[in-house]
Amino acid sequence: MKRRDFFKKTTLATVATGVGVSSASAKDKNGNIKEQAKRGKDNWYQVGEGKKGVPSRHKKVSYEVVVVGAGIAGICAAVAAARTGAKTVLINDRPVLGGNASSEIRVTVNGVMHLKNKHKIERETGIVEELLIENWHYNPQESYPVWDHVVYDFVTREKNLDVMLNTQALDTSTKNNKISDILCWQSTTETYYTIEGKMFCDCSGDGLMAAQSGAEYRTGREGKSEFNESFAPDNADGWQMGASVMMITKDMGRPVKYFPPKFMIPYEADKMNKRRIKHFKEGYWWVELGSDYDIIADYEENRHKLLGYMHGVWDHVKNSGKYPGSENIVLDWVGSFPGRRESRRFMGDHILSQTEMQNNKQFEDAVAYGGWSFDEHCPGGIENPSEPPSYFHARFDEVYQVPFRSLYSKNIENLMFAGRNVSVTHVALSSTRIQATCGLMGQAIGTAAKLCIDNKWSPRDLANKDIASLQEQLLRDDVYIPKRPANDKNNLAKQASSIIASSTRSGDSQLLVNGISRDVGDVVHHWESEGKNAEVLLEWEKSVSISQLELKGDTNLRRNMMMHKNPDKNAKQVTAVPPELLKDFTVEVRVNGQWKEVAKVEDNLTRLVKLSFDATNTTGVKLKLKDTWGADNIRLYEVRLYS
Structure with a gap:
């Protein structure tokens, strides 16, 4: 029997006989849990109580x-x-x-x-x-x-x-x-x-x-004609993008032999169009299998084959003689759970x-x-x-x-x-x-x-x-929607009669309330101080009640920050908290002509900071911006205030 036929037939047999846990065997026609699922056959003797019983294995929440x-x-x-x-x-x-x-x-x-x-x-x-x-x-x-x-x-x-x-x-x-x-x-x-x-x-x-x-x-x-898609095939078909398994290696500092498992499937290098082995540290996403009908039903069959293909690639690396640089390299982790794309x-x-x-x-x-x-x-x-x-x-x-x-x-x-x-x-x-x-x-x-x-x-x-x-x-909540500025009428910062910054290196403090909380293309939507220990002052002609402050800082959105399986790929990004991010600051409000501190933040880790404090009637709010995680200047993109 072919492997594909074996998996399909055994899967159908499992469903037909009610083996294992399935939605079909769990509920009756009225949606109630069937008796066999309630553990009615459980033969349990609990020695602590000296009693026989049935475990409670169904809960409703x-x-x-x-x-x-x-x-x-x-x-x-x-x-x-x-x-x-x-x-x-x-x-x-x-x-x-x-x-x-x-x-x-x-x-x-x-x-x-x-x-x-x-x-x-x-x-x-x-x-x-x-x-x-x-x-x-x-x-x-x-x-x-x-x-x-x-x-x-x-x-x-x-x-x-x-x-x-x-x-x-x-x-x-x-x-x-x-x-x-x-x-x-x-x-x-x-x-x-x-x-x-x-x-x-x-x-x-x-x-x-x-x-x-x-x-x-x-x-x-879908075929080309359904949505007028130039990249679609001429005619619709059942193909779905495949699942991949990955691997990670480490250098042992000495030559180590590799002995492939019996389920290994040889890598035929002369047939592989653009599936080239360029490094040994992590990969290979192209060890992948799709499906032309039902990729879910094919999962276990494909998983077994993918593990074989991955070890076949590594066998080629280690034992073909074409990669002498791999002598000291060994597999440190191989995925056993393929990641699906579609x-x-x-x-x-x-x-x-x-x-x-x-x-x-x-x-x-x-x-x-x-x-x-x-x-x-x-x-x-x-x-x-x-x-x-x-x-x-x-x-x-x-x-x-x-x-x-x-x-x-x-x-x-x-x-x-x-x-x-x-x-x-x-x-x-x-x-x-x-x-x-x-x-x-x-x-x-x-x-x-x-x-x-x-x-x-x-x-x-x-x-x-x-x-x-x-x-x-x-x-x-700091989600960017392209070409859709914020227009929150409850934001009291937009009603301020003046917004004054202690220093400005780039941008303008008025941009803190324009509804766009990142630079877009070459268009600036920020205010940046000249040095640290800067201040931003918002004032109103008439007293307003304020109990919430929200601001958006800088994390350099033009730089990647994700973790890689291969650390060499981190060369062009910062592998730490973004140095531009605002780290320490305080919030003060003016009460009867005197400044009163209502909030203090230290070691901040988020671009969006939301603060709540006792409602205060005031004509002025002052942000005292003290430090970043490493940058010389402090940049903000938005300030919001609410009652």
């Missing part, structure tokens, strides 16, 4: 926002929802957070890079940037297992947010086109969870939960396409942006060696917008998506799938969830009735 999948998209969605005050749960089927970016797979948290303009980079801010800065602060050794724990600390310390690991969302209860609850299986506790919610976010990539709800989705490649794409009210992205279409409901090139991996992956491993079809002159209508389901009223499963074409996905871009989508839907709940709206209602409220909150 309720949340406002339920996020399934804890990759970068899901993390940003869950944290954003929790920060709005929504009671939120983040569910992940793996023991670590991070998804493709975790230590299990080790995909770099790339973002907008390689733009055709002179700046090339337009780095993402918001929650995804917070994570990256914290990692350099707490993990300067660039350890992926430590990165897992940086992410875990970041998520679990968030108020209003619970985290469930080793938990698979199996089934969904849907009525009148709305999800009421989902059924999950936590393998470590052998427990079924029924999780009720008001808004559901599927950020899991494969999207089993969303698929079980009845949400419409598609797989495969499977289901769920359909929203809009399907974002190549043409719209290239033409930089402006969307009234824009909530995120991207700019990675059209990086479409070839059908078949390493088993299609006559083709290059990836078609870098085109780069962008500037970033493109992602509309909110591509981030929610067209037919399930309380379901949203973020990550590689959103409403885009196959070609568009070749750009939008990048980790930091997925994070921006996640923050958008997490923020939207609470707005929908508070207004008793569906995401479609939000898109049609008040998309500005979502955009304004995202802008306030």
